[in-house]
Amino acid sequence: MVPNVSMAVDVRTLAGEQENPDSSGSAHCRRVAALAMELSRAAGFPPSTAGLLRLCNLVDQQFESQQFEYKDADSILEEIRSFAPFEGFDAALVEHIRGLRCRLPEQIRRGEGLPVEAATARQIFGALGQEREYEVQELASVAVKDPVVAASLIRVANSSLYSPASRFSGAGPAIAYIGTVEARKVMLAAVLRPLFTSAGLMRLWNHSVSAAQFCSALAEKTERVAAEEGLMLGLIHDFGALAVQFAPRESRDAYTRLVERGCPVTYVERLIFGCDHGEIGAEILSNWNFSDRMIEAVRFHHQPERSEGPLTAFIYLVEFWSGLDEDLPSFRRVGECLCRAGLSLEALAQTGTKNSALKTLRSLS
Ligand SMILES: [Fe+2]
């Protein structure tokens, strides 16, 4: 059955020029329009075809309700297919949404097909991932194995934040000068940077470093999570986003179009990959021998109601506060996570990050 074109609504009107472009209604319309435009490419109907818009509207509503009841993308589409006779769209159109789906290569999910820098990152995270005190010599022996890490330490120690009397040229003295706590932070952040740079995701590296600072500040404030654990979680929480670049070209193009037209990245990831970057990142990190606690927080950082761990609540709040809009807004999730983290919205807003070595590393980049 061809959808009833006479009932068509102008998708450009739906997508856009609402009175308040920031309202949740406008955001919903933009997402429906984005989906309709993507499906129209595949189905060969105009994006304003009424049946197509009804279907996209249902998809968006179902994704919005995931905060109340989790359903995977396949179950959502199956359910929507059964609505076709009542909602007035051709059930076959659902297949065009399924057609967007691609499976990421297995070795990427295991973290084995990432750029060569990933091997170094894995080694350094393995060596420095424990929550304990480190000796200068211990850190220095790790730093000398990677020129990027050693250079980052030297740059930070020579920066205006530390203003040394004479400039450092070796990693060991630089570590001794800035202290092992700050040095470890710099090393962990520095080793991730080339991974994000090679994927053209510098913005994501900056976001990860900010998240690390904010997450460890929140941890210090509430004392429910160790500051070191907060730092590490902030750095690695969006690691799964690296995998997107390994999807087939067609899928990456569809991903980019949907995101540029207003769909949050996790929304698009669930449609195209069947899971979000938290779930992808958790798979990679479980093969890198991270702790179960950390893996769970990464896995559910955009679905915090699926995990009771305090770390998950912390990183969800960090994402919310970053303003990057990686997922659909949810006051319910924010409220629950504030409660679990033992924070008020005011306390979250007042959490600042002090001038640290990590901040300096970011400004030098
Ligand atoms: Fe993030």
Ligand SMILES: [Fe+2]
């Ligand atoms: Fe995220």
